[in-house]
Amino acid sequence: MELDCFGTGLDVECLVPQIDNTEQTDRLFQQSSQIYQDTSTSNDDDAAAAAAAAAATPPLPKLISSLWDWALLISPFFFWGTAMVAMKQVLPKAGPFFVSTFRLIPAGFLLIAFASSTARKMPSGTMAWLSISLFALIDATCFQGFLAQGLQRTSAGLGSVIIDSQPLTVAVLATLLFGESIGVVGVAGLVLGVVGLLLLEVPVTNLDGNDFSLWGNGEWWMLLAAQSMAVGTVMVRWVSKYSDPVMATGWHMVIGGVPLVVISVLNHDPAISGSLKELTSTDLLALLYTSIFGSAISYGVYFYNATRGSLTKLSSLTFLTPMFASVFGFLYLGETFSPVQMVGALVTVVSIYLVNYRSNWKI
Template identity: 50%
Template sequence: MNLTLNRSRSLKSSLLLIAPFFLWGTAMVAMKGVLSQTTPFFMAGIRLVPAGILVLLVSWLLKRPQPQGIKAWLWISLFALLDGAMFQGFLAAGLTETGAGLGSVIIDSQPLIVALLSCWLFSEIIGFWGWIGLGFGIFGISLIGLPKQWFDDLLYSQTISITFNALDLLNSGELLMLLASLSMAVGTVCIRYVSRHADPVVATGWHMILGGIPLFFMSGIWESNQWANINLQGWLSLGYSTVFGSAIAYGIFFYLASKGNLTSLSSLTFLTPVFALSFGNLFLNEVLTSWQWIGVSLTLISIYLINQREIIGKQLHYLRVKFLVLSKEH
């Protein structure tokens, strides 16, 4: 009986850990699918503000405490700027120039940044295999985000022709996704400080609302016809991204982030591009280049190494000890 209960709890815990990454991956596909009918900043705002209201409503029903004091609101405001306005703004703008699957892979390089920041700020140990994983990740993200011509020149020519327009680089979807990844990584680390002064679930709701307001403001200034061309399927896609891809996914993720090991939890985002690439190929017919597929593979390997670094180290230590014992016996 106890074994059955333990298995049931373990299954529920695993599903809870996986849920945000499944929802984020599928939400990326939904957002990409509706972008032809709306504008990026409006879509980003829609994804945040209604989701924030929903999270606050649920937290009110659960009687979770509201933020108290200037420090709580300052940390929530910083959190809103980083993970709300900047992350969602860069993400939505980047989706106009890149695919949902590829964009998800680039964004989910953020565990590499989180690992470094957590090591520096919270003394979380990266270890040998973690550093190896970081190296794989940097190389993988380079293959995904840098121009294909650079790697073709490196492989097939004796010289590398690095010619690009700075404005084109700034407007590239890959760079915007990398900026989104950086924003989310810093926001993920920020939640540790936020949770010292406010309930993490309530803070998540407020950061969505506060982060979404400037996105609507920018949409009002620079965009037009934000909702005129959205059909029923488009509104359903926006609704899915808002309720499931934001309210539920972020509520679960930042609650877990406030309690557990940031490096290990954040590294589970390797699941997000798997879901995004799968559903992007299924619904949007997205195809990656051979270099990008290699980059995707290296990135997933790197995040696996970071997430499993302690287990790998212990297993290798056990095998080394066992080998030494057997050697002495013979």
């Protein structure tokens, strides 16, 4: 007697006619079981063939894809570190506040154009523009202004180490404002961070035998810049409640650059007072690099990485920025650390690592 069976894989059904004979029943049961086994064997063969095809895929495309992912992950920190060197090189000829302005406003418009091309919403409403404006004042105007002032008086590598100590302040602010626990490892990182910053800044004040001047010391300007960046980082949560974060970042660059234009004019920066034509092609390239790569592209790639769920890796790679700044500052500007500063830099980097890697840190 024939069975009418339909379906594939495990979903095979057989229509069994009514029968009275036990021997026929057994025979029909065996026939049904054989159909199931044959179908399962066929599926196993197909799965084995698919696995063999996957194993036969050349490893080169996988390697290229992996390298590209790592390049995207590391590139913002590379751009930020090398932008410090580029800024340091062009500051004397263009003026500190002009360089800050040039780094912010063109990059801001590029980010706004990018956000618009990806259908992100423009900010709207009083609270949106108020939050962006305050964010711009602290994270753009103050940060870039302090950074430019500090770079005139210290090396790019040392300045970058101090700037990238801002996660230590962020950890404290997040604990105070949001009740986030930093854990034992985080506390150890904060203590080490304070020690490292003291080693970076205090010994420099008396190494040359001159009287200490707070406002004339580049490391202190860099510390102010780091605190501005830390406060701006904490403010992002508030700003993001009212605006798209990428669009808000672009507009905060543009708005934050406006006061720096005014300060640049009042400061009679060389580029504003008519010496812009004296800038060489190398100087112009340095300005473009700090704006396009050091701001627009680096922030764009950073946000792209953040949307891919790699925030832990991003935070743990913070120490790469001063590393790149130190290496390229040495290669192009001949900058070096004193022995005490080197110890302070290493202690600070370790502290940043500990704060970023504490187990119960969430942001």
